[in-house]
Amino acid sequence: MRFPLKSWESSSHPIARRQRLEVAIGFVGFFALIAFINAVAAELRGGSGLIEVLILLFFLIILGLTVRSWRRSGP
Amino acid sequence: MATATSAQPAQAAAGGTAPTKYRRPKGQRAAMARTYIGVALIVIWGLAPFYWMVVTSFRDVGYTFDNTPWPTHVTLQNYITAFSTNLGNHFGQALLNSLIIGTVTTVVGLAAGIFAAYALSRLHFPGKFLVTGFILAASMFPLVALVTPLFQLFTNIHWIGTYQALIIPDISFVLPLTIYTLTAFFNEMPWELEEAARIDGATPWQAFRKVILPLAAPGLFTTAILAFISAWNEYLIASQLSDDSTQPVTVAIASFTGSQPHQEPYTTIMAAGTIVTVPLVILVLVFQRQIVAGLTAGGVKG
Numbered sequence: 379m380r381f382p383l384k385s386w387e388s389s390s391h392p393i394a395r396r397q398r399l400e401v402a403i404g405f406v407g408f409f410a411l412i413a414f415i416n417a418v419a420a421e422l423r424g425g426s427g428l429i430e431v432l433i434l435l436f437f438l439i440i441l442g443l444t445v446r447s448w449r450r451s452g453p
Numbered sequence: 454m455a456t457a458t459s460a461q462p463a464q465a466a467a468g469g470t471a472p473t474k475y476r477r478p479k480g481q482r483a484a485m486a487r488t489y490i491g492v493a494l495i496v497i498w499g500l501a502p503f504y505w506m507v508v509t510s511f512r513d514v515g516y517t518f519d520n521t522p523w524p525t526h527v528t529l530q531n532y533i534t535a536f537s538t539n540l541g542n543h544f545g546q547a548l549l550n551s552l553i554i555g556t557v558t559t560v561v562g563l564a565a566g567i568f569a570a571y572a573l574s575r576l577h578f579p580g581k582f583l584v585t586g587f588i589l590a591a592s593m594f595p596l597v598a599l600v601t602p603l604f605q606l607f608t609n610i611h612w613i614g615t616y617q618a619l620i621i622p623d624i625s626f627v628l629p630l631t632i633y634t635l636t637a638f639f640n641e642m643p644w645e646l647e648e649a650a651r652i653d654g655a656t657p658w659q660a661f662r663k664v665i666l667p668l669a670a671p672g673l674f675t676t677a678i679l680a681f682i683s684a685w686n687e688y689l690i691a692s693q694l695s696d697d698s699t700q701p702v703t704v705a706i707a708s709f710t711g712s713q714p715h716q717e718p719y720t721t722i723m724a725a726g727t728i729v730t731v732p733l734v735i736l737v738l739v740f741q742r743q744i745v746a747g748l749t750a751g752g753v754k755g
Contacts (some may be wrong), residue, residue: 397582400585401589404582404583407583408586409590
């Protein structure tokens with residue numbers, strides 16, 4: 379095993395935190411993208427699409443909060 | 454005898470005592486016993502269904518529901534029936550289909566996964582961790598949600614019942630697995646090896662091909678096994694997108710028909726299940742050390 383660990387490899391280090399937030403953005407972004415495609419498809423079909431849009435809104439809010447945290451954790 | 458009697462005083466004179474067998478403290482022995490009992494229970498819990506499948510597969514049809522825990526009324530007829538095409542079953546063809554689907558999925562998934570994993574592990578580019586999160590999310594996407602859209606899509610382009618209709622979704626399912634496992638492997642490799650190759654005049658591609666890839670061979674092998682098992686066991690997509698000529702073993706077994714209408718051919722199904730499972734069990738038992746190493750690589754830093 380390689381010791382000592384580099385400082386940013388520690389889980390509490392700001393760079394490690396920033397990397398984790400970036401992973402979280404990718405994770406939530408994927409589902410936000412799927413929800414977006416689903417909402418657009420629902421709208422184009424001519425249905426109400428309310429539930430789809432609410433789901434999209436939910437994911438966009440989480441994505442927005444994650445992006446804000448990521449920006450604030452910047453170097 | 455003379456030697457034994459003369460040795461004892463010599464040992465006593467040297468101040469030594471006869472070696473006594475080491476006995477663990479009572480509490481430690483109890484803890485070990487608990488561990489072994491726990492392990493035994495887990496092994497029984499895990500192997501019991503497989504054991505019952507093998508035992509039933511060798512039983513005569515008339516004794517399908519016999520509760521005797523060891524083989525009774527042993528016959529090989531179930532294995533013969535499993536491969537027989539008289540009742541409209543295509544188990545042999547299904548085995549070949551599974552082999553084709555599993556092999557192509559593994560090869561293509563691994564080929565794509567190697568480059569993605571190398572990029573995620575070794576290269577620095579903006580949004581690197583974003584891609585990791587994206588892949589993680591894609592791997593967690595519920596499979597059942599894809600069945601209907603894929604069915605519609607492949608119906609429109611006349612792909613239902615073709616190999617590509619089964620292979621392409623399978624590749625997308627094994628890709629996250631291959632990328633994660635290989636990224637962990639590449640992370641474990643020392644940077645210095647690649648740097649040394651670069652200093653010696655190798656291009657990035659040559660360093661990758663001639664230094665990194667050979668060193669990652671155990672990881673590639675482990676990933677290939679895991680990807681193959683994943684493709685081999687896939688049922689949900691295959692049950693909707695295949696037909697008689699392309700269905701894999703998982704679907705073929707589920708649609709087995711017996712000699713009597715309204716009668717499930719359980720013993721034949723168990724025989725087919727054993728034929729499908731045994732190669733995987735052997736593969737995993739032989740390479741279990743590499744598989745565990747592959748799964749735990751990157752679990753600790755360093």
